[in-house]
Amino acid sequence: MAGADQKTAGQGTVLPRHIAIIMDGNGRWAKKRGLPRTAGHAAGAETFRRIASYCRDLGIEYLTVYAFSTENWKRSADEVSAIMGLLKKYLEEAIEKMRRENVRIRILGDLTPLSPELRALIDRVEAIDETLETHTQANLCVNYGGRDEIVRAVKAWEADPDRGELTEEELSKYLYTAGMPDPDLIIRPSGEERISNFLLWQSAYSEFYFTDVLWPDFTPKDMDAAIAAYQKRDRRYGGVKK
Ligand code: FPP
Numbered sequence: 338m339a340g341a342d343q344k345t346a347g348q349g350t351v352l353p354r355h356i357a358i359i360m361d362g363n364g365r366w367a368k369k370r371g372l373p374r375t376a377g378h379a380a381g382a383e384t385f386r387r388i389a390s391y392c393r394d395l396g397i398e399y400l401t402v403y404a405f406s407t408e409n410w411k412r413s414a415d416e417v418s419a420i421m422g423l424l425k426k427y428l429e430e431a432i433e434k435m436r437r438e439n440v441r442i443r444i445l446g447d448l449t450p451l452s453p454e455l456r457a458l459i460d461r462v463e464a465i466d467e468t469l470e471t472h473t474q475a476n477l478c479v480n481y482g483g484r485d486e487i488v489r490a491v492k493a494w495e496a497d498p499d500r501g502e503l504t505e506e507e508l509s510k511y512l513y514t515a516g517m518p519d520p521d522l523i524i525r526p527s528g529e530e531r532i533s534n535f536l537l538w539q540s541a542y543s544e545f546y547f548t549d550v551l552w553p554d555f556t557p558k559d560m561d562a563a564i565a566a567y568q569k570r571d572r573r574y575g576g577v578k579k
Contacts, residue, residue, distance in 0.1 A: 352396060352397065356399070356400050356401070356522045357523045359533060360404070362528075366551040366552070377553060378416070381552050384554075388400075388555065391560055393440055402475075403535050405480055406481060406535075421455060428455075440474070441473065442466065442474070442477065443477070445478045445481055448479065484537060487537065487538055493511040514536075520539055522544050522567045523546070528547070528548075544567050
């Protein structure tokens with residue numbers, strides 16, 4: 338099991354600092370049970386709660402999940418509103434729990450099309466964020482698209498009178514993930530093996546882990562398996578093995 342004690346263990350057993358997850362398979366999970374797709378998202382939100390607590394207990398510093406993409410607006414109004422409702426419920430609970438659990442929550446994405454109610458909740462969560470001194474952070478990507486993020490970053494850089502010379506490091510400062518380490522490990526459950534416009538810039542050297550398990554069925558044991566697979570990888574960042 339990938340316990341917190343492994344964080345300080347030798348080469349090859351280092352815990353990822355940042356894990357990102359494409360929470361896929363909610364619809365298929367519901368279909369298998371003869372339930373509406375929205376029931377799959379509700380189960381997926383529960384799985385997120387469990388996995389986020391587990392990652393915090395392991396000592397993972399950053400957990401980033403893809404909750405709603407810039408393309409997900411193409412889904413039915415009912416499905417979109419169910420996902421937004423789950424996010425609202427989660428943020429309301431978070432406002433109660435964040436201080437006690439000392440976990441920072443950030444919402445990454447273009448928040449302008451969200452309802453005023455959801456945006457007000459996000460503002461409240463972010464105000465609490467600023468008061469927390471913690472190394473544990475959950476990022477929820479909402480109306481997030483990797484290409485959109487890069488275009489926005491370039492525009493924001495261009496509009497900034499204090500901008501520096503355009504380098505990779507400079508542009509990173511204008512991404513939603515400014516100041517965060519890139520994901521070490523990206524997990525996609527449900528048997529699909531693609532990036533789907535998630536963290537395009539940040540995933541340049543991430544390790545990928547795919548599993549057939551559907552997201553609502555994903556357990557701490559599956560997280561252990563993903564971390565164990567990561568720990569066997571040989572990360573060279575384009576260099577050669579020493
Ligand atoms: C992908 O599965 C999942 C989504 C597009 C939505 C994920 C959202 C949640 C789990 C709820 C968010 C709330 C919190 C609190 C994190 P899919 O619907 O594409 O599944 P399918 O491929 O089986 O149809």
